[in-house]
Amino acid sequence: MKGLVLCLVLAASFAPAAQATVVPAPERQRQLIRMVRQDCGSCHGMTLKGGLGSPLLPQDLRDKPPTSLVATVLYGRAGTAMPPWQSKLDPAEAAWIVEQLLNGFPNE
Amino acid sequence: MKRLVAIGALCLAACAQQPQLALRGSGDLGVVIERASGRVAVVDNSAAAVLGSVDGLGDLSHASVVFSRDGRYAYVFGRDGGLSKVDLLTRQLERRVVQAGNSIGGAISQDGRIVVAQNYEPGGIKAFDARTLELLADIPSTYGAEGKRSKVVGLADLPGNRFAYALFDAGEIWIADLSAPRQPKLSKFRDVGRQPYDGLVTPDGRYYLAGLFGEDGVALVDLWRPEQGARKILAAYGRGEEKLPVFKMPHLRGWAVAGRRAYLPAVGRHEVLVVDTATWQEVGRIPVKGQPVFVMARPDGRQVWVNFALPDNGWVQVIDTLDDRLLATLAPGKAVLHLEFSPKGEQVWISARDDDRVLIYDTESLKQVGSLVAQNPSGIFFTSRAARIGF
Numbered sequence: 001m002k003g004l005v006l007c008l009v010l011a012a013s014f015a016p017a018a019q020a021t022v023v024p025a026p027e028r029q030r031q032l033i034r035m036v037r038q039d040c041g042s043c044h045g046m047t048l049k050g051g052l053g054s055p056l057l058p059q060d061l062r063d064k065p066p067t068s069l070v071a072t073v074l075y076g077r078a079g080t081a082m083p084p085w086q087s088k089l090d091p092a093e094a095a096w097i098v099e100q101l102l103n104g105f106p107n108e
Numbered sequence: 109m110k111r112l113v114a115i116g117a118l119c120l121a122a123c124a125q126q127p128q129l130a131l132r133g134s135g136d137l138g139v140v141i142e143r144a145s146g147r148v149a150v151v152d153n154s155a156a157a158v159l160g161s162v163d164g165l166g167d168l169s170h171a172s173v174v175f176s177r178d179g180r181y182a183y184v185f186g187r188d189g190g191l192s193k194v195d196l197l198t199r200q201l202e203r204r205v206v207q208a209g210n211s212i213g214g215a216i217s218q219d220g221r222i223v224v225a226q227n228y229e230p231g232g233i234k235a236f237d238a239r240t241l242e243l244l245a246d247i248p249s250t251y252g253a254e255g256k257r258s259k260v261v262g263l264a265d266l267p268g269n270r271f272a273y274a275l276f277d278a279g280e281i282w283i284a285d286l287s288a289p290r291q292p293k294l295s296k297f298r299d300v301g302r303q304p305y306d307g308l309v310t311p312d313g314r315y316y317l318a319g320l321f322g323e324d325g326v327a328l329v330d331l332w333r334p335e336q337g338a339r340k341i342l343a344a345y346g347r348g349e350e351k352l353p354v355f356k357m358p359h360l361r362g363w364a365v366a367g368r369r370a371y372l373p374a375v376g377r378h379e380v381l382v383v384d385t386a387t388w389q390e391v392g393r394i395p396v397k398g399q400p401v402f403v404m405a406r407p408d409g410r411q412v413w414v415n416f417a418l419p420d421n422g423w424v425q426v427i428d429t430l431d432d433r434l435l436a437t438l439a440p441g442k443a444v445l446h447l448e449f450s451p452k453g454e455q456v457w458i459s460a461r462d463d464d465r466v467l468i469y470d471t472e473s474l475k476q477v478g479s480l481v482a483q484n485p486s487g488i489f490f491t492s493r494a495a496r497i498g499f
Contacts, residue, residue: 038443038461039355039356039418041169042169042170042356042357043357045167045169045170045187045210046143046144046167046169046187047167047169047188049167049188049209049210050210050228050229051169051170051210052228052259052276052305052357076353079322081303081305081321081354083355084353085353087353088418088419
């Protein structure tokens with residue numbers, strides 16, 4: 001079942017604007033924004049300009065397929081410091097984060 | 109006489125700008141990084157009070173600080189490559205240079221004359237005159253056949269105005285001799301291990317350790333006998349087991365050493381590793397509540413305090429080094445990012461980012477004895493660091 005949801009989300013994110021089908025509730029969105037700025041920020045920088053992790057600004061991600069970015073967030077990248085976040089984020093949340101990253105990530 | 113009047117006028121002008129700065133020393137001061145606001149709060153350790161703040165310091169996520177020998181100036185290294193010199197007595201930003209695109213920290217030389225920044229982008233270190241922040245040397249971390257530049261981590265000051273650091277992407281340790289700062293001399297240790305993530309020099313300045321992320325173990329160089337090269341210690345601490353996802357890199361510094369033992373975070377494991385610094389053999393491991401980030405010995409070495417990565421970042425644990433057993437598990441607040449002991453260790457200050465507070469604990473009773481308000485506090489740094497090798 002989890003797999004199915006993932007497939008759906010991945011399929012949805014093939015759409016040009018990387019629209020997430022399931023939008024997290026406003027309260028959860030606030031948590032996710034804080035998490036990305038603070039926790040992802042410990043490697044990617046609070047302004048997402050990069051650090052130990054690569055920069056995550058729109059111009060850095062524009063040419064990369066959103067599906068693979070969502071997969072990177074959920075499963076991490078072996079051999080690098082990028083950890084898997086699937087215990088903290090469900091696929092829809094990861095897709096929403098990637099969509100926000102591509103559009104310019106909101107401030108807290 | 110005319111001259112005297114002129115001086116008087118000057119003083120009047122200056123005094124008008126900064127009224128009532130009482131005469132005081134600098135040894136009991138510190139700074140707290142307020143990371144979301146690009147600001148540092150200047151604090152008085154004994155009074156447990158914020159004296160004022162200095163802003164305009166840029167992106168302070170992952171900021172770190174070193175102090176001038178007299179404890180008057182804090183050099184603040186920001187993520188955005190900014191290096192700011194802050195006067196703690198007047199609480200003014202004295203100078204600021206943006207020296208790289210992406211930076212991770214810095215160090216100050218044995219003689220206090222050179223401040224060095226370690227950079228991710230462009231990778232390398234840069235040395236500056238501590239007084240003027242004039243650039244003295246730019247040393248790119250170029251490695252391999254293609255001339256790529258590595259991210260630099262683990263910069264530490266060594267005796268002899270030298271600096272040790274590690275190259276994350278290259279798996280190398282370099283030592284830069286800046287005794288003639290405009291003509292730096294480099295020595296390089298290659299293949300020390302995969303992805304060193306941070307480093308430390310022991311308080312006596314003898315050993316440099318670089319923790320490895322890409323494999324289990326720690327690279328070690330005996331700086332008194334550099335000809336022996338780097339060797340690996342704790343090489344099998346993971347026992348080949350898969351490590352947990354690492355949501356935050358641990359931090360290393362000379363505070364790891366308590367008496368003759370070093371207490372080191374196990375990467376991707378809920379353990380603190382104990383090493384005998386005479387033999388560099390593992391002598392124990394202590395199960396803890398989460399993945400350790402800071403493992404810090406109280407200055408007298410009797411206790412070691414530990415904080416943790418997500419999702420256990422609300423806890424702090426205290427180890428009694430007499431028998432290497434857990435003494436206490438504390439819940440100081442939400443998102444504990446950093447700890448700093450008072451110079452002789454009777455108190456520890458703990459930043460709880462998501463509570464907008466710094467908590468002050470008595471280290472004997474293990475009770476909270478005070479707190480300060482700060483906006484998203486992260487690093488806490490007391491000027492007593494000025495006198496320590498590796499800080």
